[in-house]
Structures are given as structure tokens and as C-alpha cells.
Amino acid sequence: MCLHSSPVASLIMRIRRMSSVLAATVILAAACSSSDGSVEQSPVASTSVAPLATSAPPATSAPAAATQSADSCTQFLTTLTLRQKLAQLLTVGVTGTADAVQVASAEGVGGIFVGSWTDQTMLTSGGVAQAQAASAVPMMVTIDEEGGRVSRVADLLGEDPSARVTAGTMTPEQTYEMALERGRGLKNFGITVDFAPVVDVSAQDDDEVIGDRSYSDDPAVVTQYADAYARGLRDAGIFPVLKHFPGHGSSSGDSHTGAVSVPPLDELKTKDLIPYRTLVTSGAGVMVGHLDVPGLTTEGVPASISPEAMALLRDGTGYGAPPFTGPIFTDDLSGMAAITSRLGIDRAVEAALVAGADVALWLTTDDVPQVLDHLEQVVASGELTPERVDAAVLTNARAKGVVQGC
Numbered sequence: 001m002c003l004h005s006s007p008v009a010s011l012i013m014r015i016r017r018m019s020s021v022l023a024a025t026v027i028l029a030a031a032c033s034s035s036d037g038s039v040e041q042s043p044v045a046s047t048s049v050a051p052l053a054t055s056a057p058p059a060t061s062a063p064a065a066a067t068q069s070a071d072s073c074t075q076f077l078t079t080l081t082l083r084q085k086l087a088q089l090l091t092v093g094v095t096g097t098a099d100a101v102q103v104a105s106a107e108g109v110g111g112i113f114v115g116s117w118t119d120q121t122m123l124t125s126g127g128v129a130q131a132q133a134a135s136a137v138p139m140m141v142t143i144d145e146e147g148g149r150v151s152r153v154a155d156l157l158g159e160d161p162s163a164r165v166t167a168g169t170m171t172p173e174q175t176y177e178m179a180l181e182r183g184r185g186l187k188n189f190g191i192t193v194d195f196a197p198v199v200d201v202s203a204q205d206d207d208e209v210i211g212d213r214s215y216s217d218d219p220a221v222v223t224q225y226a227d228a229y230a231r232g233l234r235d236a237g238i239f240p241v242l243k244h245f246p247g248h249g250s251s252s253g254d255s256h257t258g259a260v261s262v263p264p265l266d267e268l269k270t271k272d273l274i275p276y277r278t279l280v281t282s283g284a285g286v287m288v289g290h291l292d293v294p295g296l297t298t299e300g301v302p303a304s305i306s307p308e309a310m311a312l313l314r315d316g317t318g319y320g321a322p323p324f325t326g327p328i329f330t331d332d333l334s335g336m337a338a339i340t341s342r343l344g345i346d347r348a349v350e351a352a353l354v355a356g357a358d359v360a361l362w363l364t365t366d367d368v369p370q371v372l373d374h375l376e377q378v379v380a381s382g383e384l385t386p387e388r389v390d391a392a393v394l395t396n397a398r399a400k401g402v403v404q405g406c
């Protein structure tokens with residue numbers, strides 16, 4: 001049941017207060033000079049993530065290139081109204097071609113999600129291209145395609161093994177080749193983003209919530225195989241997304257059915273967070289899970305809507321990693337009880353974006369107008385700043401190859 005009573009308001013206020021404090025810290029850090037006297041950019045304002053589509057820019061001097069990049073980003077932002085900018089931060093599940101075309105043309109969402117319920121003729125009969133043609137800005141076309149029991153195109157492309165079977169029977173190079181082949185198949189369908197690989201470190205039984213979706217209970221093995229899989233996807237033109245930050249592998253349960261806790265942050269640093277130290281600079285996005293983390297998240301505020309969790313990922317120093325400058329995705333905000341038992345979809349999206357996510361993900365198009373109405377009110381109230389919106393829009397636009405630099 002979705003709650004809209006005073007406890008929900010209290011939860012949102014806690015998130016807003018925490019986000020304000022953390023935002024101030026980031027701004028101060030961004031203003032500090034580097035050792036050579038130059039001013040370092042805020043992690044949110046730049047990215048090393050490989051875009052979905054790339055083209056070789058003309059050769060030019062570094063200052064001129066920087067000016068051109070800044071100008072192109074400013075120009076891109078000026079083409080969008082506030083409502084259109086907010087829509088760029090939403091990725092929603094679609095039932096098929098007509099649904100995708102409608103939400104692209106009427107609402108201008110930043111992305112669509114192909115789920116197990118989506119009519120697969122959308123992929124095989126040019127439906128994705130129709131949806132892209134209806135959108136003023138290229139959309140992320142996303143899917144859960146991990147292999148094993150989480151596969152949306154096994155009927156179309158054949159079955160791939162689970163992560164655990166892959167690590168037990170294949171070399172990293174073979175894993176790369178498998179991901180490259182699967183990525184090329186996805187690209188032929190018009191998919192641009194795969195919510196894979198799973199980088200959770202887990203010894204769970206195969207059929208548990210993570211289980212065989214994990215490559216291993218050894219962080220080094222997870223890092224090696226996830227890197228190979230992500231490289232294969234990237235080289236096929238698919239944007240990979242690592243999941244589920246900060247680590248779902250030792251969870252108390254399944255966030256689809258209720259609240260989930262994981263070991264304390266200090267313990268996650270010794271195991272679950274290790275792969276991210278290497279992989280956050282690999283040219284991938286990151287999905288944050290609905291996880292209660294002792295020592296990190298506030299009670300009742302899971303990582304997917306937690307300013308502290310977003311700041312940990314962005315800054316990196318809290319667990320010995322480089323800053324992460326790519327797009328942060330939430331896990332599904334509408335179909336998982338770890339969120340829906342606490343917040344309705346409009347408040348969940350608000351909480352995620354205020355906390356620092358760049359993409360709010362949920363499973364249907366029905367509530368998009370309502371969510372956008374709500375977000376406009378949140379910006380008007382000052383709880384979600386125009387600067388935060390613009391930064392997220394540009395982060396996503398860079399990942400899609402719409403703009404460069406900035």
C-alpha cells in the first residue's frame with residue numbers, strides 16, 4: 001500500500017534536509033583548487049562515461065574545444081522547457097510500440113524500459129525506431145538482459161548462461177565475446193542501455209534474489225568478469241549499467257517483496273563495494289538498490305532515495321574509489337515493496353531526484369503526467385533546484401551522446 005500520510009511527509013522532509021547538507025558539501029569541494037592552481041569541476045558537472053553514440057569531433061585546441069563543449073551544452077539546455085528537462089530524468093516501462101510512441105511524443109521522457117510484459121514485436125518490427133522518431137531528444141531504450149533467469153530476449157537471441165555459470169565455465173575473454181554478441185543483438189533491436197552486469201558479491205543459493213546472478217562471492221572474480229561483460233556491451237554500442245549499489249549480495253531479503261537490509265557500511269567496504277572501486281571509471285552507469293545500509297542510510301530511507309548513498313557513489317572517497325561522474329539510475333520505483341510500502345510514485349521520484357539520482361525508473365507510462373506535474377511543483381518550492389535538474393539532464397545527455405564535454 002502506498003502511504004500519503006504524515007509519515008510520508010516526514011520521510012520526504014528528512015531526505016530534503018540531508019540532500020541540502022550534502023549538496024553544500026559538494027559545492028564547497030568543487031570550488032577547491034587543484035595542486036596546479038586550476039579549479040576542479042564538480043563530479044556532477046563532468047563525466048568520463050562512454051556515450052551511447054559517438055562521433056569523432058574535428059581537431060581543435062583544448063581551450064577552444066572546452067568552449068565549444070560548454071556552448072553546446074548551454075544551447076541544448078535552452079532548447080528545453082523545465083517540464084521537458086524533468087521528463088529527461090524519467091525512464092518508464094512500455095507495453096509496446098503504441099505506448100512507447102505516445103509517451104515519447106506527448107511527454108518527451110528520457111527513456112523507455114522494455115520489460116517481460118512488453119510486446120516483443122516492438123523489437124522485431126521497427127517499433128523502437130518509431131518511438132525514437134516521435135521523440136524530440138534521443139531516448140535511452142533500456143532492458144534487463146543479464147543472462148540466466150533474467151533475460152528478456154532469450155526467445156529472440158537464444159539463452160546465455162547466468163553470471164555464476166559464466167564465471168565457473170568461461171574465461172573473461174570468452175565472457176567479453178559473449179557480451180559483445182549479445183550487445184550486437186540488442187543494438188539491432190534498437191536497445192541502447194542494458195541494466196547489466198550485476199556486480200553484487202554473493203554466496204547465496206542459486207535461486208535466491210541475487211544467487212546465480214552474481215559471478216562469485218570473491219570480489220576480485222566479480223570485478224574481472226563484470227568488467228569483461230561491460231566491455232563487450234560497450235564495444236557493441238550498448239551502455240552498461242552496474243547494479244545494485246552499494247551491494248545486494250548479502251541482503252536480508254528481496255526488495256520486490258519488502259524492506260531489505262544489508263551488512264553495515266564498514267563491512268560492505270571490505271567486500272561488496274570492492275568491484276565499484278575499479279568499475280566506476282569503466283564507462284558504465286550505476287543502478288542504486290532499495291537497500292537499508294546501517295552506517296550509511298537513515299532508517300526508513302533506502303539507498304535509492306538516500307542522499308548519503310548518492311554522495312558515497314558520487315564522491316567515492318568514503319569507500320576508496322574515484323568519483324563517479326556517469327548517470328545514476330534508481331531501481332524500479334513502482335513495483336518493489338521496499339519503496340511502494342513507503343512512498344507513492346510521485347513522492348518516490350521526487351525523493352530519488354532530490355537525493356541525487358539522474359534517472360528515476362518505473363514500470364508504466366500511466367503516471368508520467370502526474371509525476372511531471374508534481375516535479376514542477378517541487379522545483380517551484382525550491383526543494384529540487386534548477387541547477388540539480390540541469391546537471392542531471394546533461395549527465396544523461398552525455399551518456400546518450402547528445403552533448404559532449406561540459
